[in-house]
Amino acid sequence: MRRAMLDSPGELRIETCAQPVAGPGEAIVRVMRCGICGSDIHSYLGRHPLVVFPVTPGHEFSGVVAEVGDGVDDGILGACVCVEPSLTCGRCPQCVSGRYNICEELKVMGFQAPGAFCDRVAVPAEKLHILPDGVSFEAGALAEPLAVGVHALDRSGAGAGGTILIIGTGVIGLMVLTAAVSEGIDVIAIESDAARAQVARSLGAIEVFSPDDKGLARMARKVQVHAVLECVGRAETADMAVRLAPRGSTVVVVGVFPGPVPVRLDLVQDGELDLTGTLMYTSADFERALLILGRGRMDAGALVTHTVSLEDLAQGYGLLVEPGKLTLKVMVDVGGDA
Ligand SMILES: [Zn+2]
Ligand SMILES: [Zn+2]
Missing domain, CATH: 3.90.180.10 (Medium-chain alcohol dehydrogenases, catalytic domain)
Known part of the structure; x- marks a missing residue:
């Protein structure tokens, strides 16, 4: 063979x-x-x-x-x-x-x-x-990368009727998006690449912002975002995730970082943010991913x-x-x- x-x-x-x-x-x-x-x-x-x-x-x-x-x-x-x-x-x-x-x-x-x-x-x-x-x-x-998205979404604590903010719509960001949309969760995304932003919209993101969009901070304050999921793995986007996370929300670190990055713990403390990691999935996440696939979602x-x-x-x-x-x-x- x-x-x-x-x-x-x-x-x-x-x-x-x-x-x-x-x-x-x-x-x-x-x-x-x-x-x-x-x-x-x-x-x-x-x-x-x-x-x-x-x-x-x-x-x-x-x-x-x-x-x-x-x-x-x-x-x-x-x-x-x-x-x-x-x-x-x-x-x-x-x-x-x-x-x-x-x-x-x-x-x-x-x-x-x-x-x-x-x-x-x-x-x-x-x-x-x-x-x-x-x-x-x-x-x-x-199913494997989708299970990564399902597990990350689970770690965010967001549920049906909620709203999440996804930073970065590469494959894993799009998997989180797919999992969220299939659960009835609204998705706002931040993506610098126009073609990827278009894919995110086609998969159900209600709005996709460019990272340098002036309306970003206003949007984050206005919309009750339950969780921000960083799906890039870079210092700038990690910083952005913590800065944009509304008070009382959860920041999920989905991206894989090549090394240590500074984090604004003053904002984590003052906003009572939950800062959460996510790695791979368990069997239940895999089955959830297969359910999404089986429903053609x-x-x-x-x-x-x-x-x-x-x-x-x-x-x-x-x-x-x-x-x-x-x-x-x-x-x-x-x-x-x-
Ligand atoms: Zn993989
Ligand atoms: Zn073990």
């Missing part, structure tokens, strides 16, 4: 190797689609502190269950699935409390364990989620701007290393239309 290998930063190749065999409790998934994530680009560029080289990348995938190991019900053979790529210890205080997304020994497929840019991958059967009827493999591969066509074959994986990475005018999700077609 074919398998991608990232040997070291910048060294990505496709090789031929033996097929994996399902161990006890495992299933073999024949991979159909696998998205390229911003974090894949971080490891490709040597900026991901936790990746263990060499590794087969890929953690946003869908496929068909082709084989099961001992102890796994074979009724799942042939099922169309997506996979939660987190591997957790099950013993630490976070795992025991159910928050295994912040497991002390968290490993993620594609970073510290083999990922899915390959024809077949072995996964723990308990990490399989069956795709609802009518959900394509392409949409199924977006996510426009995969608007999010997937490019599709490449597995052979052209490096080219797909290139699209995200130097993003063109509208590059959102780059999808890798591994399995064709079978």
